[in-house]
Structures are given as structure tokens and as C-alpha cells.
Ligand SMILES: Nc1ncnc2c1ncn2[C@@H]1O[C@H](COP(=O)(O)OP(=O)(O)O)[C@@H](O)[C@H]1O
């Protein structure tokens with residue numbers, strides 16, 4: 001393969017393979033982008049929750065980023081768990097070195113309810129990383145934190161998408177409705193209009209890693225040159241199929257299925 005596109009994830013780990021770096025790399029591979037990863041924190045977690053977290057030393061975070069940008073062009077990248085302000089600053093300083101679409105998943109709390117970002121660092125993320133994002137992909141709780149407002153229904157979600165752009169400087173915002181009732185509906189504000197992405201709600205508890213998988217799929221499609229609206233449309237289909245074919249493994253909220261879905265996505 002000569003014209004391979006490269007996708008990078010900057011995130012924490014999940015040894016049980018459903019979320020974080022592992023979910024991102026599986027998604028990149030499945031969608032045929034060359035996957036690369038920079039680890040922010042080693043997280044001892046599984047389908048039932050987070051047991052322990054070890055942050056990589058700040059110098060190692062810097063040198064991982066440098067190892068990539070000094071060697072391989074990045075066609076698109078995403079960030080997930082960046083646990084504290086010190087790490088956020090290193091990432092923010094590195095971003096101008098790569099001229100590529102940036103998908104920001106403002107990971108704050110795992111599906112299990114465990115906190116993944118220090119509370120006092122969340123506002124730094126909002127004020128300094130959001131303006132750098134090509135698209136930010138908050139779930140309802142994350143959007144509520146960013147805006148300091150309650151989101152109760154689809155009208156609120158649309159307004160939230162617009163406001164995250166107008167008030168915090170994101171280029172585009174995709175608000176995910178996975179945690180509302182009814183259809184699984186997401187809204188993208190792309191800087192000029194609202195686009196709607198909707199699927200039926202699948203009756204399952206296997207939603208560990210859905211947000212990571214979705215953001216990684218958007219990153220993969222952007223790395224291949226898709227416009228944002230197309231990348232989100234294809235990624236939405238990918239994550240829906242990954243949830244539909246999810247695994248009943250583990251004792252908690254099971255992982256999505258990163259394979260067996262590509263054919264369906266690409267044949268659409
Ligand atoms: N039960 C479900 N059935 C279908 N789609 C879902 C379901 N739960 C979440 N989704 C979709 O999965 C994607 C991830 O959303 P969400 O679960 O809200 O993110 P996060 O993992 O960040 O909390 C969104 O497209 C959302 O609409």
C-alpha cells in the first residue's frame with residue numbers, strides 16, 4: 001500500500017480492550033488507516049470499572065509526541081483521556097507542529113462512572129484545547145459541564161452544539177445523544193448549520209468504549225480525506241454496527257465489536 005493515510009490517538013489505555021487507545025487502534029485498523037498511539041495514562045480497568053491509574057511522566061509524553069512528529073506525517077489525530085493540566089499543556093503546545101484535522105473527545109468520566117480527568121483541569125481543557133479542535137465530540141454530561149447548563153432534550157442539544165462553537169471557539173461540535181431516551185440521535189454544528197445523525201437505540205448494556213470508537217472512526221475517515229459531515233455519517237454507521245454486534249464478555253458493560261462491521265460500512 002503506498003498511499004496509506006495515518007491516524008494518531010493520544011489517550012489512556014484499557015487492558016480489557018474496549019475503550020481508550022486499544023479501541024482507537026482497532027478502529028483505525030478496521031477502517032484501513034495506519035494507526036499510531038501516544039499513551040497519556042496507563043489505566044487498570046475492565047468492563048466493570050477503573051481500578052488504578054498511572055500517568056506517564058511528562059517527559060515521556062513529550063518524547064512520544066516528538067517521536068511521531070519528527071518522523072511520520074499525521075493525516076488526522078484525536079485526543080481522549082488527558083488527565084491533568086500539565087499533560088494538556090504539553091499536547092496543546094505540540095498541536096501546531098502537525099497541520100492535520102483534530103478530533104477532540106473530551107473524555108471526563110468512564111461509562112462505569114469513574115472519573116478520568118481531574119476536576120480542576122476540566123476548565124483548562126475547555127478554555128485551551130477546545131479552540132484547537134476541528135471537531136469536539138462531547139456526550140450530554142460533558143457538554144453540560146462545558147456550558148454549565150442542563151441539556152434535557154434534542155432542542156437543547158442543538159443549541160449546545162452551536163454554543164460550544166460560538167462561546168469556546170471549536171470549529172465544529174458533535175453532541176452525542178447516547179445517554180438520552182429514544183432514538184440514538186447526535187447533532188453536528190459545523191460552523192454554519194446543524195446536521196442530524198440518527199439510528200435506532202439498540203437494547204444493550206454493552207456500551208463500554210462507544211465514544212472512543214466513534215471519535216476514532218471520525219478520525220480515520222478524516223485521515224482519508226473525507227469532509228467532516230461525511231466522516232461523521234460513516235462513523236455513526238460504524239459505531240451503530242459495532243454496538244449491534246457487541247460482545248457479551250466481562251461482568252460489566254461489555255465492549256463494542258470493532259470487526260465484522262467494515263464491510264457493512266463500506267458497502268453503504
Ligand atoms: N444503545 C445505543 N444504541 C445505539 N446507539 C447508541 C447507543 N448508545 C450510544 N449510542 C451511540 O453511540 C455513540 C456514542 O455516544 P455516547 O454513548 O453518548 O458517548 P460516550 O461513550 O462518550 O458516553 C453515539 O453515536 C450514540 O448516539
Ligand SMILES: Cc1ncc(COP(=O)(O)O)c(N)n1
Nearest residue numbers: 012019020110209210211212
Ligand atoms: C482510557 C479510557 N479512555 C476513555 C474511556 C471512556 O470510554 P467511553 O467511550 O465508554 O466513554 C475509558 N473508559 N478509558
